[in-house]
Amino acid sequence: MNQYYPSFLAFLDHEDKDGAIGYVLNLLREKKITLENLYEDLITPALLDFTCLLEDHEICVWKEHFRQSIIRTLTGATYPFVMERVKSITKNGKKVLVFCPSGEYQEINALIVHNYFLLAGFDSRYIGTDTERDDVLSAVRVLKPDYLVLNVTNHFNVVVSKKIIDLVKAKYPSVKIVISGRGFEQPGATDHVTFDFHIHEGQDIAKLGGAK
Numbered sequence: 001m002n003q004y005y006p007s008f009l010a011f012l013d014h015e016d017k018d019g020a021i022g023y024v025l026n027l028l029r030e031k032k033i034t035l036e037n038l039y040e041d042l043i044t045p046a047l048l049d050f051t052c053l054l055e056d057h058e059i060c061v062w063k064e065h066f067r068q069s070i071i072r073t074l075t076g077a078t079y080p081f082v083m084e085r086v087k088s089i090t091k092n093g094k095k096v097l098v099f100c101p102s103g104e105y106q107e108i109n110a111l112i113v114h115n116y117f118l119l120a121g122f123d124s125r126y127i128g129t130d131t132e133r134d135d136v137l138s139a140v141r142v143l144k145p146d147y148l149v150l151n152v153t154n155h156f157n158v159v160v161s162k163k164i165i166d167l168v169k170a171k172y173p174s175v176k177i178v179i180s181g182r183g184f185e186q187p188g189a190t191d192h193v194t195f196d197f198h199i200h201e202g203q204d205i206a207k208l209g210g211a212k
Contacts, residue, residue, distance in 0.1 A: 002041035004033060012046055015063070017070045021077050028081050035081055035119065039112050039202060043071055047108065068108065075111050082115050092121040094208075096178075097139055098149040100129040101161045104183075110151035113180050116202045117149075133164050140172050147176045147208065149199075152183030162193050169194060178208070 004027060011020035024042070027033045033042070050067060052060030098114040100107050107129040117124035127139050140148060148168060150161050165177050180199035184190055190198065199205060 002033075002037060005042055005045065008042050009046060009049075012067050012070060015066050015070070017073065020070055021074050024074055025077065028078060035078070035085065035115065036202060038078065039116070043075070043108070043112065046071060068106070072108055072111075075108060075115075079115075082118055086118050089119065089121050091123065094122050094146045095143065096122045096124040096147045096149060097127055097143060097145040098124060098151065099127045099131040099136060099139075100151050100153075101136075101157055101164055102130055102132050103160055104152055104154060104157045105129055106153040107151075109153060109181050110149075112202070113149060113151055113199060113205070116205045120205050120208070122147075122205075122208075133160075133167065136164055137167060137171065140168060140175060145175060147178050147197075149178040149180060151181040152179070153181050155183040155186040155189055158183055158186075158189050158193065165194055 004023075008020060008023060011023060024033075024038060028035070028038070046067065050064050052063055096114075096117045098110055098117065100110050110129065111126060114124050114126040125143065125145075127135075136148075150164065152158055152161055161179070161183075168175055168177065176196040177194065178197045178199060179190065179193065179195045184193075184198065185200070197204075197208060
């Protein structure tokens with residue numbers, strides 16, 4: 001366990017948004033953690049390890065949403081550190097579009113994946129959550145990416161993802177499809193989905209740098 005995780009988790013457990021963000025920003029400024037540490041050792045476990053011991057399910061729901069809201073704001077607040085890192089990174093000339101398909105509203109992982117692509121030297125664009133099929137096709141037509149990344153947290157959205165992928169493959173066969181997110185980690189989730197690469201963790205993205 002990362003030594004800073006218990007303190008970070010305590011801020012989240014008390015819904016202390018300012019405390020959590022200030023704590024992480026200080027860690028980054030003082031170079032006690034890297035962006036990779038933040039994503040892998042703080043944010044990811046904080047999202048996965050949420051448990052609510054309260055009997056009132058309604059309270060548990062808003063507490064989880066509150067935690068996600070804090071982490072979403074934190075992800076945005078730390079973007080200047082991403083920009084600073086990117087200045088010293090050699091670009092690989094490959095363009096990436098990252099999005100969440102229609103019906104998918106949880107975008108934290110998608111934002112982190114987008115940042116990982118930037119840190120790996122890609123020209124990455126995050127085009128948003130709950131992105132309709134036609135908007136995806138329009139973005140692919142105009143921006144001409146090398147990779148299209150679909151991020152799914154809710155496994156129920158795998159079906160709509162498959163439809164989008166099939167359309168993109170039919171219209172733009174040269175675009176490589178990349179999938180990410182917990183929705184694609186469910187047993188059988190990728191059985192009928194056509195894709196070129198599956199991101200399980202951030203370090204997988206570096207492997208795409210030399211892909212053709």
